[in-house]
Structure formats: structure tokens, C-alpha cells
Amino acid sequence: MSRIGKKEIIVPSSIKTKIDNSTILINGPKGELSYVISDLIIIKKIDNKIILEKKNNDKKTQAIYGLSRSIINNMVIGVSQGFEKKLIINGVGYRSQMNNKTLILNVGYSHPIEINTPKDIEIKVENNTEIYIKGINKETVGQIAAKIRSIRPPEPYKGKGIKYINENIKRKIGKAGK
Structure with missing residues (x-):
């Protein structure tokens, strides 16, 4: 209860x-x-x-x-106080940038992915690899962060992808050679 x-x-x-x-x-x-x-x-x-x-x-x-x-x-x-989520992009050539109110992600696909920012959310990009999501509604901040992360979730072998700042990724061992 x-x-x-x-x-x-x-x-x-x-x-x-x-x-x-x-x-x-x-x-x-x-x-x-x-x-x-x-x-x-x-x-x-x-x-x-x-x-x-x-x-x-x-x-x-x-x-x-x-x-x-x-x-x-x-x-x-x-x-x-407001709410904030921080995402980090790992991977060779993976980067992000803001164009007006649109977040542009280059994360290994043949085309850049664009995400439009809702009116009550503020997205800030630092060093091309750190994304800060701020807002007053906890639900929408978390939903936008999850949407961005779902574009390229971190993979367990090299850790490439988009992850939360405090997220711990269980790493796997690659195939064993002779």
C-alpha cells in the first residue's frame, strides 16, 4: 500500500x-x-x-x-526549480547541434535526424556531444530525453550511442579469437 x-x-x-x-x-x-x-x-x-x-x-x-x-x-x-536531464553522445563521428529550435543529430545513419523542441522545453548542446534538456514539466523533460536516447541507444560492445550522464552500461566481451 x-x-x-x-x-x-x-x-x-x-x-x-x-x-x-x-x-x-x-x-x-x-x-x-x-x-x-x-x-x-x-x-x-x-x-x-x-x-x-x-x-x-x-x-x-x-x-x-x-x-x-x-x-x-x-x-x-x-x-x-525546474528539471534537467543530461545526455552524452559516444562514438566516432557522432555529434549534435542546434539549429534554431531544432536538434540535429548525426549518429551514424545515412541522414541527420532532426527533433523539434516543444515550446516549454529548452535544449542546449555543448561540445557537440553533451545535450542538456531543461523544463518545468518532469514528464515532458523525461519523454524528450527518452526520445533522443532511443534514436541510438548505447550498445554493449563498444558503448557507442546516446546515454544518460549517470547511466551504467553493462559491457560485453567481444568474440574470442584463436
């Missing part, structure tokens, strides 16, 4: 929250996010804390209870 939902969310003073029926709107220095909460959950704001309560005590309500708390907490963190 999830105990995450029971934790209260502490809202910093620089962030404004507004609750309308089942919609919560969180506004902070980095931007604004909103989320529609399920009918199974009751949301209350007391002083600088947001508290969630369950209407029922079944499995589905319990699952949505913890999920809603995590999403709202990530929204509070996102509008105050």
Missing part, C-alpha cells in the same frame, strides 16, 4: 496555488502548470500545505492517491 499520498506537500511562499473543483493550478517563477485530479481524490489547501484525501478505500483509489500526490509535488518543484 502506498504511503506517498499521505505526505503533505509544502508549498514555498514564492508559489501561488489555486484549486477549482478538481483542477489545481500552480504558478511560480519559472512558469505555470495545471492538473486535473480524479473524482476519487479530495484536495485541500491549508496555509502553505496541500493535503490529499481518498473518498473510497479500494485499490484504484489508492493507486491514484499516490500518483496525484507525486504529480502535484513534481509540479511544485518544476515551477520553483
Whole structure:
């Protein structure tokens, strides 16, 4: 059983929250996010804390209870600090560059791969091999990072490909010669 939902969310003073029926709107220095909460959950704001309560005590309500708390907490963190993912490109001749709001990847295919940046995400390239993805929504930052990584995931023999900064790739031994 999830105990995450029971934790209260502490809202910093620089962030404004507004609750309308089942919609919560969180506004902070980095931007604004909103989320529609399920009918199974009751949301209350007391002083600088947001508290969630369950209407029922079944499995589905319990699952949505913890999920809603995590999403709202990530929204509070996102509008105050933001989220960042870092990708590293390994491989001879593999490189990346930005062209306006388009990320161009040259990762061993016969053509460069172009990825358009969503409006609330910022992508920055350093040294042609390091890609920084920043944004206020944790879900979209992770989704864009996963999309970029899926273009050329790291392979286990030489480690070539696109990987997260803290990702550990299990290496395999190549074929043994005589």
C-alpha cells in the first residue's frame, strides 16, 4: 500500500496555488502548470500545505492517491526549480547541434535526424556531444530525453550511442579469437 499520498506537500511562499473543483493550478517563477485530479481524490489547501484525501478505500483509489500526490509535488518543484536531464553522445563521428529550435543529430545513419523542441522545453548542446534538456514539466523533460536516447541507444560492445550522464552500461566481451 502506498504511503506517498499521505505526505503533505509544502508549498514555498514564492508559489501561488489555486484549486477549482478538481483542477489545481500552480504558478511560480519559472512558469505555470495545471492538473486535473480524479473524482476519487479530495484536495485541500491549508496555509502553505496541500493535503490529499481518498473518498473510497479500494485499490484504484489508492493507486491514484499516490500518483496525484507525486504529480502535484513534481509540479511544485518544476515551477520553483525546474528539471534537467543530461545526455552524452559516444562514438566516432557522432555529434549534435542546434539549429534554431531544432536538434540535429548525426549518429551514424545515412541522414541527420532532426527533433523539434516543444515550446516549454529548452535544449542546449555543448561540445557537440553533451545535450542538456531543461523544463518545468518532469514528464515532458523525461519523454524528450527518452526520445533522443532511443534514436541510438548505447550498445554493449563498444558503448557507442546516446546515454544518460549517470547511466551504467553493462559491457560485453567481444568474440574470442584463436
